[in-house]
Amino acid sequence: xxxxxxxxxxxxxxxxxxxxxxxxxxxxxxxxxxxxxxxxxxxxxxxxxxxxxxxxxxxxxxxxxxxxxxxxxxxxxxxxxxxxxxxxxxxxxxxxxxxxxxxxxxxxxxxxxxxxxxxxxxxxxxxxxxxxxxxxxxxxxxxxxxxxxxxxxxxxxxxxxxxxxxxxxxxxxxxxxxxxxxxxxxxxxxxxxxxxxxxxxxxxxxxxxxxxxxxxxxx
Amino acid sequence: xxxxxxxxxxxxxxxxxxxxxxxxxxxxxxxxxxxxxxxxxxxxxxxxxxxxxxxxxxxxxxxxxxxxxxxxxxxxxxxxxxxxxxxxxxxxxxxxxxxxxxxxxxxxxxxxxxxxxxxxxxxxxxxxxxxxxxxxxxxxxxxxxxxxxxxxxxxxxxxxxxxxxxxxxxxxxxxxxxxxxxxxxxxxxxxxxxxxxxxxxxxxxxxxxxxxxxxxxxxxxxxxxxxxxxxxxxxxxxxxxxxxxxxxxxxxxxxxxxxxxxxxxxxxxxxxxxxxxxxxxxxxxxxxxxxxxxxxxxxxxxxxxxxxxxxxxxxxxxxxxxxxxxxxxxxxxxxxxxxxxxxxxxxxxxxxxxxxxxxxxxxxxxxxxxxxxxxxxxxxxxxxxxxxxxxxxxxxxxxxxxxxxxxxxxxxxxxxxxx
Numbered sequence: 001x002x003x004x005x006x007x008x009x010x011x012x013x014x015x016x017x018x019x020x021x022x023x024x025x026x027x028x029x030x031x032x033x034x035x036x037x038x039x040x041x042x043x044x045x046x047x048x049x050x051x052x053x054x055x056x057x058x059x060x061x062x063x064x065x066x067x068x069x070x071x072x073x074x075x076x077x078x079x080x081x082x083x084x085x086x087x088x089x090x091x092x093x094x095x096x097x098x099x100x101x102x103x104x105x106x107x108x109x110x111x112x113x114x115x116x117x118x119x120x121x122x123x124x125x126x127x128x129x130x131x132x133x134x135x136x137x138x139x140x141x142x143x144x145x146x147x148x149x150x151x152x153x154x155x156x157x158x159x160x161x162x163x164x165x166x167x168x169x170x171x172x173x174x175x176x177x178x179x180x181x182x183x184x185x186x187x188x189x190x191x192x193x194x195x196x197x198x199x200x201x202x203x204x205x206x207x208x209x210x211x212x213x214x215x216x217x218x219x
Numbered sequence: 220x221x222x223x224x225x226x227x228x229x230x231x232x233x234x235x236x237x238x239x240x241x242x243x244x245x246x247x248x249x250x251x252x253x254x255x256x257x258x259x260x261x262x263x264x265x266x267x268x269x270x271x272x273x274x275x276x277x278x279x280x281x282x283x284x285x286x287x288x289x290x291x292x293x294x295x296x297x298x299x300x301x302x303x304x305x306x307x308x309x310x311x312x313x314x315x316x317x318x319x320x321x322x323x324x325x326x327x328x329x330x331x332x333x334x335x336x337x338x339x340x341x342x343x344x345x346x347x348x349x350x351x352x353x354x355x356x357x358x359x360x361x362x363x364x365x366x367x368x369x370x371x372x373x374x375x376x377x378x379x380x381x382x383x384x385x386x387x388x389x390x391x392x393x394x395x396x397x398x399x400x401x402x403x404x405x406x407x408x409x410x411x412x413x414x415x416x417x418x419x420x421x422x423x424x425x426x427x428x429x430x431x432x433x434x435x436x437x438x439x440x441x442x443x444x445x446x447x448x449x450x451x452x453x454x455x456x457x458x459x460x461x462x463x464x465x466x467x468x469x470x471x472x473x474x475x476x477x478x479x480x481x482x483x484x485x486x487x488x489x490x491x492x493x494x495x496x497x498x499x500x501x502x503x504x505x506x507x508x509x510x511x512x513x514x515x516x517x518x519x520x521x522x523x524x525x526x527x528x529x530x531x532x533x534x535x536x537x538x539x540x541x542x543x544x545x546x547x548x549x550x551x552x553x554x555x556x557x558x559x560x561x562x563x564x565x566x567x568x569x570x571x572x573x574x575x576x577x578x579x580x581x582x583x584x585x586x587x588x589x590x591x592x593x594x595x596x597x598x599x600x601x602x603x604x605x606x607x608x609x610x611x612x613x614x615x616x617x618x619x620x621x622x623x624x625x626x627x628x629x630x631x632x633x634x635x636x637x638x
Binding site: 082089093097102106107109110111158 | 538540551
């Protein structure tokens, strides 16, 4: 369970300070599928980064399964991210110099999983995502939808409980976007917690709960 | 992790070639300058170690030998009779000459027909041999000097399996007699001993021209070296003498001057120690601007290499951001960057060392024996400098991006243009 209490994130600017998150409190149950909506600059991505351990709050407390994440040092935060969180980005965040297979394999390398086991897992996830035939190709040789499937395969390969998606359909056409959302729904049904940031009402409707952020506050 | 490093290296082949070439150029230039320093020090060290009477009591003579050759030889002979003088002699390094072709034939016979190196030998009289600390592994130093066709020979250890002490090698040859006729002659080489590896012999001619031959101080004790003892009356050899009775140094030097005056020979002499002082003065002036150039080259190479390395890694910051997001930690990222840089700098180091070593051998060596010295200086001094330089570059180019990445947020790293 995710518990956010009075989370504040302040950025220092040349002409003062900017509150990206202004005393946000939120509980997210295990296995929940949550959409976070809001205008640009409302603090959605900041919230996602804090939940994912990619950023630290300026103030407040963030607990994951009763473990205080907000107080973790760099090493513990890295381990938390490696063992708990998987990300899916709007621009896919695939490494162009590596094949799809290798991209999907990366989180498994970070987890020190043996080569034979990695091979097995990567093949399975690519098959689930229907991109097994693209394994040897490079990201630039794939369509946007295929790239996003690869990014999801990478997230699934890590087998983490928390999937965080930042505008996963933002760079895709509506049909492909629907396919991707179906995949997320399936992932959620398998017991994983899915948090999706989106502008799209259709995407939000696929989720069990929707929260709206405005000027760093939940409204 | 190995797969990531391997892929990363394969993706930057051109970049790696550029780094290797930059370093190679820099290391080669730096080595040349380093070599200038070390070779002069090495020469001095070798002379100090190998002069029987020490640098304070060994003098080299220069005289205008073209004027009256007979009188000069007379002077040398008279000098040898001065009480308290250790030895007056010469020892010089030679390459194969027609008159010693037979000895070359022996070497060729022993080493096989494919051996194409010229025979390298030291030609010395018994006094010249006495001035150097010759160490033999077997045999003895012969005081007797032989005639033109009978020579006393000391061989390097490579010949020990083939010959024994007191073996005589007779090689039929021919020569022009006084009437201009070609007559048969037997050249006889008597093996008097085997030179201990690493033994030094001073090339007196090089010593007399120290400013010009800073690296011409040979080691005779290489496995293939040969010393030929011969009555040495050739022109153009630099003579050195050593004073045994050091209490009478000034008196002996006065006697030498008197002999020269009596024989009407213009002669000057200086102790080896004094010549070192003069030599150091001149090299000190050179070293000032050499140090500036060396510093400039080193800083430029280090800066260029570090810039290439750091910009390459920073250009790929989004990749590292993704790796962070995939669960890699600082330690993993440092390992990847460090190993990648280490491999590149390792390759650079090995290539630079090989090229530099051979470059030095070809540029700074006229004769085969000099390679021994060049390689020794390279192993003892220059190789270490190359390793230090490469390690410095590796450290800077690894620590800088790692520290930078540590200060950046993962989201900012991913936000690059390179994903």
